[in-house]
Amino acid sequence: MAKRELYDSILNYLAEQRDAGDHPVSRADIATALGESPSTVLRYLARLKADGKVEQSGSTSASRWGLPAQKVAPKPTEVAQDGLAGVIVPTASPSWSGPSQELFAVLESPLGVRKPVTYQRSFVDAYKPNQTFLLPESLANDLFKEGRMQGQQPAGTYARNVIAPLLIDLSFSSSRLEGNRYTRLDTEVLFRSGNANPQDKDAIMLLNHKRAIEFLIDEVPLYGLTVMVVRNIHTLLMQGLLHDENALGAIRQKIVNISNTVYVPAHMPSLLEEMLGIIVAKARDIKNPVEAAFFLWLNLAYLQPFEDGNKRTSRLAANIPLLMYNCAPLSFLDVTDEDYSRAKIGVYERLDTSVAADLFAWTYRRSIEKYAVQIQAAGLPDLFRAVHRDAINELVSRIVRDRHPLGQAVAEFHLSPQDAERLIETVKGDIARLGEHNFARYRLTLRELTRWVEAGRPLSE
Incomplete structure (x- = not known):
């Protein structure tokens, strides 16, 4: 077994x-x-x-x-955080809505009394981007506001700023949902070594996740959300894990069965290929990246377009719209097998997204909370530069315009030896980067800059 x-x-x-x-x-x-x-x-x-x-x-x-006695988690509450009232702080476990509780009751029925069902393309065909929603629209908008990076940045900036913890978090969490035996510490050690026993399928699974996430961060800003990208994610995730290497990234030709559900996926390759294209196209048209992520996560797993690895492909693909819009990535932190299974089976058998929506919102807020700290730590302003901004600008100006020796000019500011040394290094860096694109910040004219450049960019200590 x-x-x-x-x-x-x-x-x-x-x-x-x-x-x-x-x-x-x-x-x-x-x-x-x-x-x-x-x-x-x-x-x-x-x-x-x-x-x-x-x-x-x-x-x-x-x-x-x-089995332990079942417990219902309390609902999250709005509290003040960092002086901001109304910020939702994630609870230790998902808070299940009324519709989710009703769905749980249905899914607790024995498999023998549940009616077998197969793929319903109407779930996708009836969806109209920006007009209909799988997540409650207000929830999708709130999550987008909470998770996005402020300011105008190139696509992928957020993910690149948190790549170190993201590689561990998403690889570990996604693999764990596939029954992987490695602990988080084991995962960190494995990633540092970068090598795995070819017979150790769990190690291969983790390293495959790492490579697939790196592919997302490096290539998605160039290619965007396309079927090609999704199929390559599958290839990277499943390399060395499929008996047939020709199945990597390929539309499924075989019948698949999913345990613990009466859902039977469609098995016509032409339908699978058509629906994969429609799903990706509709996700690309969704303006809210959080709704697009939820749409991809559910529909790729529901379609089961690949021979194996569909759920892990859906988890990584869900990050594509978030990455494109510089939102916090979704790493499925602390999601249990049971909750994840119930969320997916609710869609498979009932086309009911209530449990999935509750789980998605809960785990995405955990990701937002964690990576916001990483972004804050990485993006703290240079306090020394802020304090000495006028001095830096004046020193660069005097060196270029008047050819003043740097050390002599810095001495006039009567700084401590440590601050004087740092100021010298800062000015040297600015001098090295000085050009036509940034001379105005130092109150220089283009003519003054040109004369200095023609003189060989002199800088005397």
Whole structure:
């Protein structure tokens, strides 16, 4: 049994035993029911326990295992943050709306009583960019305001400024949702080494995520949102993980089945290719990048255009509009397997986006909160330059216009030795960058600059 399947099968078995009144159970019971060795089951139970999915009573081989009591998280509240009233502070777990709670009740029904469904292209065809919305329009607008970088910057500026934590966060979080066994610390160590055992599929998965994210940051500002970009993301994510290398980035030719749902994806290659093009085109037309990200995240996973790796492709592709509009990236911080699965199955089986919207808003606000700190740290103004701005401008002017020696001119400001040394280095940097594009800031004329350049750009200490 595959790793992801066994993880889910244990949870399903425990749920069945709870419903039947035989709860909790021993690992031997689980192993017998699932046809796995007790040692394998114990390893997965340990992972489920670490994820908070199961509870253990006792600490010996006679331990009993069961599902924890379900808890409903409190709703987020508007509080003052950094002196700004009305900023939403993310809670420790998603806050589920009324429609989400109703959807949970439907999805808790046994698979046997849920009606099998297949792909409904009307979910995309009926969507009109900027007229209809998958996220509540007011929520999409609020998230855009909260997450965007201020000022006019080249596309990708935000992502490049937070690339170090983003590579870890998104790679780790996305891989973890695929059942990856690596911890966050393991991921950091792996990325520093850059090498993986070819037999270690979890390490390959993480390194593939890293390369795909780097591709997003480097190439998306050049190419934008296109089918080519989405297919290359899939190629980078799945390299070394598919039995058939010809399936990398290729439209699926095979039937796929998804565990724990009655949803059966469409399997006509012509339809998959057509709908992929329509999804990308509509996402490109959406003006609000947060709505576009949500639209891509849901629809790429719902379509299942590739043989495998559709969900992880949808997670990275959702970042394309955010990157293009310099919004905080979406790294799916702290999302659990259970919440993620319920969000997707709600769309697969019911075309209901309520759980997905609640989860998306919650985890995106966590990303916004984290990366805003990174941006603030990276973007602090040079206080020394701000304090000594007039002195810097005057010194550059006197050197160019009057050929004053730099050290002698700085001495006239009676600074401490440390500040004087820093001022000299700052002025030298400005002198090195001085040209026709910026001479006016130093109160120089073009004629004065030209004479200085023709004299060989003299700078005496």
